[in-house]
Amino acid sequence: MNRRYKMLLGFMKKRITEAGSDPMSEIEIMLESTWDLTMTHSVKNEVPEARAVNAFNNFFKKLNRTITSLLRNIVALAALAPELTAFSKTFRQLAGEQEAKVADIAEAGDRISLGVEDISTSTGELNQNFTAMKVDLETAMNQGKLSMAGFNEIKSQVSILVDTIQVLRENSALIGSISDTINAISDETNILSLNARIEAARGQSDGKGFKVIAEEVGLLAKQSKAATNDIKARLELLGEKIAATITAVETVEQHVAACERQILDANMSMEHVYSQFIPLSKSLDTISCATQQQAKNIKWITFNIDEIKVSARHQTADVNTILTIANRVASACDGMVTDAGGFHISGHASAKAAALEMARNTDIASGKRNIREKTLMTFLDRFPFVELAYITDTEGRQVISNIYAKTLAGRKGLTKGIGSDWSGKEWFTKALSNNAPFISKVYRSSATREFCFTVSLPLRHASGNTVGVIGIDVNFRDILEI
Structure with a gap:
């Protein structure tokens, strides 16, 4: 970050009162990442x-x-x-x-x-x-x-x-x-x-x-x-x-x-x-x-x-x-x-909100495979910018089939994904280790050739125990229209 901005932020942090939060610290952290x-x-x-x-x-x-x-x-x-x-x-x-x-x-x-x-x-x-x-x-x-x-x-x-x-x-x-x-x-x-x-x-x-x-x-x-x-x-x-x-x-x-x-x-x-x-x-x-x-x-x-x-x-x-x-x-x-x-823009916030709503759903968090898949299909109908949704266990093993958006039905190159090992992927490790939502960088999907980014976060049982990770691949072009 530019040296002048750091000096300005340092000066402003010293002038912050004891009452309330320190917004400049939050801004500084955000600018560093x-x-x-x-x-x-x-x-x-x-x-x-x-x-x-x-x-x-x-x-x-x-x-x-x-x-x-x-x-x-x-x-x-x-x-x-x-x-x-x-x-x-x-x-x-x-x-x-x-x-x-x-x-x-x-x-x-x-x-x-x-x-x-x-x-x-x-x-x-x-x-x-x-x-x-x-x-x-x-x-x-x-x-x-x-x-x-x-x-x-x-x-x-x-x-x-x-x-x-x-x-x-x-x-x-x-x-x-x-x-x-x-x-x-x-x-x-x-x-x-x-x-x-x-x-x-x-x-x-x-x-x-x-x-x-x-x-x-x-x-x-x-x-x-x-x-x-x-x-x-x-x-x-x-x-x-x-x-x-x-x-x-x-x-x-x-x-x-x-x-x-x-x-x-x-x-x-x-x-x-x-x-x-x-x-x-x-x-x-x-x-x-x-x-x-x-x-x-x-x-x-x-x-x-x-x-x-x-x-x-x-x-x-x-x-x-x-x-x-x-x-x-x-x-x-x-x-x-x-x-x-x-840069995280408004669309990122919408995608993050959609992933959080899915993760809080009890059928998705702890339901059986067929119930999870049907529920995710319902969510994909609601959120057309989501191309793909999937769930892993805590070891990174995918436990359901890939759930694709209906617009991708019949497209060549789509895989089921069930049983795949994603334990080495950043979206899995970051979501599980930080115990918080993770948003990846933008990339081209190998299946659809569209620009996408992944939003992942841990799934928790009603008891509070982490049971896995849910991930969604978001069409970057679609969220730009939000």
Whole structure:
């Protein structure tokens, strides 16, 4: 305690009159230990120190209100700290999952980008192949047209050849007719030559010259007949050749016509293929352009995903920072509440009064286990700031089950407690040794995670003998509202 306060208290104690109590001694004792801000000291007004005592009373009264308000805000903040911590942990987990998903999306985006690039490359190559095929197809169509023109020329020449052979055939037939006429004339000439020789034989000497002429004419007739027969034989052979040639030419003409039809069909097929190929080529160009644009879009998306990855990492780091801050806030709030718990405020007095009322109840002091438990349940309904009540024997062994407030019903982590050994706990030893109520410092309950403090005091039988210790755990937040 500050040296000046001690000097002031020492001076005031010397001025206290013999009559009445010594409030300054009580204040000094309180200041050396726990500050019970609800304590009020009285002194006669005519005593010189009355003003100082009243000043201390007013100071403690205002301090009580201030500390209560401060603790109320600190406890409210401390109550938010675990929620903030839990939220931060959840958010960190979600941020981690989000970061992992973004990484998966980025990896998938890379795969898609590579796939689109492969498709774009393949589409480009296919487009080049289609362009080459288009050129080849156009060349083939032009060649087909040229072939068609050539076959038309061949067809025309074959027609001319057929006509020429037909004329040759007709001329050959005419020559054959002339040869027949010459052959007939040769036969008649031969007959006339024979008759002339007969007549020359009759004329004897006068017919010798005529005989020579007749013989020459007969020889000429024979030669003409032989030549005519040779010409006829040759004309017959020529006729056969002409007939064979006509047959061959007709076959050639048929083949030319068939080839013409085939070339015409081939040209029509190529034109049909070309007509189908043009829109396909245009579609392929469109696909190629779209694929290239899609590749650009994928790269842009991948870039944005990378930005999101960076943001997600920063977000995770920020969440970790928030979690660290939340843990620091929770730790600081716990420290502030436990430190400020050294002040006993109005709520402490209410909790102490509730414990005293329970201890004075005969059913609780000396009743059987089931009666004690039922009675304590009734008291917990009356005092909602009490979370837990329990009773031990004089050895520190718990003799009833833990009696919890109804608001805690069904909460996980609550234990029965019966049979537990609390002989080493301060709330048991202090209450039993001092034979007076004990109020602990503020702490966090392991079961409810709320700020609590324990009030304990000895239980006495009607005979005055101590039979055990009763303890109640009080919710610190609730008593701040009293």
